[in-house]
Amino acid sequence: MEKDITIYDIARELDLSPTTISRALNDHPAVNKKTKQRISEAAAQMGYRSNLFASNLRRQRTNTIGLIVPRLDSPFHSSVIAGMEKVANEAGYNLIISQSLETLQKEIANANTMFNSRVDGLLVSLSFETETLEHFENFVSKGIPVIFYDRVAEHKECTSIVIDNLQAAYKATSHLIEQGCTNIVHITGNLKRNVYADRLKGFKYALIDHNLPFSEENVIISKMTEEAGTLAAQQILEMDPLPDGIFVSNDTCAVSCLKALKKANISIPRDIAVIGFNNDAISRVVEPNLTTINYPGQEMGEVALRVLLLQLNGSRDNVPSNTINLRSELIIRESSLKSKSNAKKKAVHL
Amino acid sequence: MEKDITIYDIARELDLSPTTISRALNDHPAVNKKTKQRISEAAAQMGYRSNLFASNLRRQRTNTIGLIVPRLDSPFHSSVIAGMEKVANEAGYNLIISQSLETLQKEIANANTMFNSRVDGLLVSLSFETETLEHFENFVSKGIPVIFYDRVAEHKECTSIVIDNLQAAYKATSHLIEQGCTNIVHITGNLKRNVYADRLKGFKYALIDHNLPFSEENVIISKMTEEAGTLAAQQILEMDPLPDGIFVSNDTCAVSCLKALKKANISIPRDIAVIGFNNDAISRVVEPNLTTINYPGQEMGEVALRVLLLQLNGSRDNVPSNTINLRSELIIRESSLKSKSNAKKKAVHL
DNA sequence: CAAATATATGAAATCGGTTTCAATAATTGC
DNA sequence: GCAATTATTGAAACCGATTTCATATATTTG
Missing domain, CATH: 3.40.50.2300 (Response regulator)
Known part of the structure; x- marks a missing residue:
């Protein structure tokens, strides 16, 4: 259980400032190429790993997406999740998953956990019991995108993804x-x-x-x-x-x-x-x-995640439409x- | 998009120190009951939510458990995950899930992501291609418990959960x-x-x-x-x-x-x-x-998570045995x- | 009633990156 | 050759909670 290497350790080793280390590791243009090279070599050699909390704390984002699903053990939902994980992974996002087990109470609890975990965006398929969307207002009023899929409800700020x-x-x-x-x-x-x-x-x-x-x-x-x-x-x-x-x-x-x-x-x-x-x-x-x-479960998952990424990266008002319909047969x-x-x-x- | 309320805001509001606020919100015994009451009321009223990053950064733990699974869209694995989520949720842990899609390359990439995300523990069911466990050594050498289930491999530091x-x-x-x-x-x-x-x-x-x-x-x-x-x-x-x-x-x-x-x-x-x-x-x-x-997929998931929690909370050497066998029929x-x-x-x- | 103990609170350091602002060095333009 | 511009680096503040150590007050004990 050795202690972690930080950018300060690297800075000391190379006689540079933590600022430069941080910039180099993030491939900031204002750092000399050779310096970058030296730094990334030293980092690899010293076994450095970035501390996401420090980073998240400062940048105020988490690269984490929350997912609330009625049940995990359903063929449909597992294929949706497989699609979501694929796209999220490629884009460098983590997925935090929880299940409402079809109850409103757990859906609310899970939404709050997600909110406190400060997910960058939320994907939801509603439980049987859900009547209102109050428990998602936290997100909406903070500008955190919420996307409903399959089991959806109308909300003027949120995109829904469904089949007809x-x-x-x-x-x-x-x-x-x-x-x-x-x-x-x-x-x-x-x-x-x-x-x-x-x-x-x-x-x-x-x-x-x-x-x-x-x-x-x-x-x-x-x-x-x-x-x-x-x-x-x-x-x-x-x-x-x-x-x-x-x-x-x-x-x-x-x-x-x-x-x-x-x-x-x-x-x-x-x-x-x-x-x-x-x-x-x-x-x-x-x-x-x-x-x-x-x-199309897998496809619905992929689309949901891609739409979410668009909203996260693009301009906030980049939302093409409020409801996306997928083809079924x-x-x-x-x-x-x-x-x-x-x-x-x-x-x-x- | 209003800004977040912090313990400093509450401290200023109630004319107390951030220290006391922090302690009160964590139900620390050294805070007067009445003070606690005032603080939790103010917190609720002001719409405070804890910043997990700041907390994680300081405590050096994440309350997050990583899971690497071959495929998400399999009946067996989805029932395992359902069991895990249930126990994790009850214990206040988040689950980060990723799939290897049966390739070693993705399994390694996912393990690294989990490592950088600083999960408190890792649950793994191995891909078809995996030959060695090198990519989990990071965890082991940092004392982060790794538990294999179903598709397991021998490792003297890790518990395995299987059926016979x-x-x-x-x-x-x-x-x-x-x-x-x-x-x-x-x-x-x-x-x-x-x-x-x-x-x-x-x-x-x-x-x-x-x-x-x-x-x-x-x-x-x-x-x-x-x-x-x-x-x-x-x-x-x-x-x-x-x-x-x-x-x-x-x-x-x-x-x-x-x-x-x-x-x-x-x-x-x-x-x-x-x-x-x-x-x-x-x-x-x-x-x-x-x-x-x-x-017993659901049960295997529940057991895996419970064993992991034991290792996280109890003493490190509290591991009952290296391999746990579940009954099948x-x-x-x-x-x-x-x-x-x-x-x-x-x-x-x- | 003084000393000892318990109770309640706070100041300041800390976790590890990121970012603003400033400074210096190198290069270019005229 | 000197001013203007660009490239490169660093000092220090910051994100928000936790924790150590110290302090002040309240309570108990002999």
Whole structure:
């Protein structure tokens, strides 16, 4: 446990001032090239490492970006994070990550920690419970950029990054209708969240545009977990008449629902067609393969981080627009194909 | 963008010294209760927030833990991280996360970043390519605890957290043999990594103990991805005679292999029994359901972090042991049950 | 009641870079 | 050859909290 080498040690060694050492190590133009050379050699040889705290303290920035996510153990969020880490790493930023576990209380606590850690920017995907954005006002009023992605909320100072959930749901529902479904159930999550509210809207509009009735009873609000899918299946099995199509707001829930229906001797897609959302790995494994919406997680993460970097480096008012929409697509697989003849029609880009 | 409130501002406001403010905010016993009360009220009212850099600079610690992981978008690693975040958060630590993407070069770069960020401790699961632990010597020689988990390597100063891969593989292989398999293929990853080397050993020992021949040709080394599973299936289909059992070192690869075999009209488990590793969600979705080893990701994350906290807070020599073994278990499902009569035998704890 | 102890507070140094302002040395222009 | 400009370096203040050591007051003890 030897003590750290500081720029003062290097300065003493080379008989220069700490000022020059600091400048040289930051590649400041006002330092002679040869001096720079000598200094960087000495630094390497002496095993110097910069003290980021001293630096941060003085410059008032941290090169650290905060991330608050509902759950870390979700395929979608882990691919988003993978994308974020990649871009952040390349740009020399650290990522501090915390999870709200879908509770408002933890989301607030995490936001405060991030604020005290003085992150340069914040990325957030909201919890189920969140109603207002008060706990992010600290950031906004200090000019720290906050970016919402996927589970977003309107804020005039903040950029949001989403896919067009309404349109995706509209396409999915329309596809079910084209397959001959007339009595479709929609399983979705907490309607406080845009993703679920928008998908419900898309579902509803598709029905209306195709002259089908919309009924509240055909909408099941759930936690969207594996268990929730099983429960939803039970609920569906008690419906009379049975629906002939189900549009579920994520694949985890869609798959467990599908499995439970199969166990009850329902034929998929003949009796009931099923569509999920996310294009998780399980959607390609379940039998029949699940029709779903391809959701660009990694790309969303990369875009979110790039937009944040723009706001950090560029001028503050450099924000191109308040909401960025990423492309998503309907991936048609067996679970929704009632008419086999349609099987050729592969992927519909939205 | 108002300027920050500091303890000096509070001191001036209350006509006290910064020393007292600092102590009061840290709940130091030598400050009068009433004074503390006044100070914390003033702090709240003035919107004070502690400057962690100043604090870190002075105390020479960061309350930050570094994590280097091969990939963020893996079900196993995301559950590990979820566990770590939970414990870290409760203990008031931040987690800085980066991914090596299975390359040594990025692992080194990330380790250096962590070192410069002066993390209080480091958690690592090694990349495929890593051969030596030189890039962690910085930490060790400064007394910064480094903990390896899952993909570990021997280091006399560092704790490792693993499951007993050898035993798990032994049990899995023995189970295949009990089901009547006599010609078993093992698909696994880079043997530099303990997890794969140990599983190979367990595979080999089980064969030997049951008087079955071990042949190098029955071991397929792959990247363990979805594509690798499909490729491995092709390789297997060209074998003559076909094997009657396959033990794969992860579920992703096992499932894609199983799917490819089914597509080639191989009956699972009748023609070939299949066992995976990890107990990912897909193992419960694929048909037939996949026999696999349940791998306690979340728990491993929690334990890793708790051990690290012990080393950070307790005495440096408080390390209970160099290697911590977590329990894993064989979960028997249809994909390996050649004799249906055995179906009752549910889970074998290791 | 004096001495000893406990309680409460503050002055000043410190952590290690960064930055402003000033100074000196080297170079250029006319 | 001298003024003007440019290149290079340094002294000292600063960022904001923590901590050591000292001091003043309050309380207890013999």
